Amino acid sequence: MDQHRVMEGVKSFKKNGIRITPQRMAIMEYLATTESHPTADEIFKSLTNKFPNMSNGTVYNNLKCLKKYGFIKELSFGQSSSRYEWKTSFHYHVICTSCGKMRDFNYPELKEVEQFAKIKSGFEVSRHLFEIHGICPDCHNKTQNGEMDDPLLPTFY
Numbered sequence: 001m002d003q004h005r006v007m008e009g010v011k012s013f014k015k016n017g018i019r020i021t022p023q024r025m026a027i028m029e030y031l032a033t034t035e036s037h038p039t040a041d042e043i044f045k046s047l048t049n050k051f052p053n054m055s056n057g058t059v060y061n062n063l064k065c066l067k068k069y070g071f072i073k074e075l076s077f078g079q080s081s082s083r084y085e086w087k088t089s090f091h092y093h094v095i096c097t098s099c100g101k102m103r104d105f106n107y108p109e110l111k112e113v114e115q116f117a118k119i120k121s122g123f124e125v126s127r128h129l130f131e132i133h134g135i136c137p138d139c140h141n142k143t144q145n146g147e148m149d150d151p152l153l154p155t156f157y
């Protein structure tokens with residue numbers, strides 16, 4: 001449990017005079033303790049049991065607020081919905097092309113690629129996106145055990 005992350009968040013919100021609603025607290029706790037990089041929709045679905053009256057908009061507003069104060073990071077990938085994660089040290093992601101699971105891995109940031117692109121193109125480079133695609137151990141085991149008789153082909157985008 002990364003309860004200290006949540007406590008940090010709470011402290012900083014108090015300092016800024018921002019009210020911490022039970023929903024905001026729950027969203028913070030969820031993101032501080034999950035590895036799954038959920039979408040707003042996934043967060044909403046997993047918290048509706050606890051907060052049956054909470055709307056999708058509440059989740060979005062809270063995510064916006066948490067992002068504004070630098071607690072969480074929004075990850076956007078092309079057309080699909082943004083995913084959110086607690087802001088930690090720099091890392092890249094490996095993504096399962098079969099189930100969409102996303103995991104962190106630490107690797108030095110590829111700053112020299114940005115430098116190279118800048119020199120080659122004359123662009124003011126602001127960022128780069130880099131992610132690894134593959135099949136996660138769970139999906140790999142399923143295919144091997146014959147549970148998935150029609151394995152999804154990896155999608156490249």
Ligand SMILES: [Zn+2]
Nearest residue numbers: 096099136139
């Ligand atoms: Zn998978």
Ligand SMILES: [Zn+2]
Nearest residue numbers: 085093103104
């Ligand atoms: Zn991550």
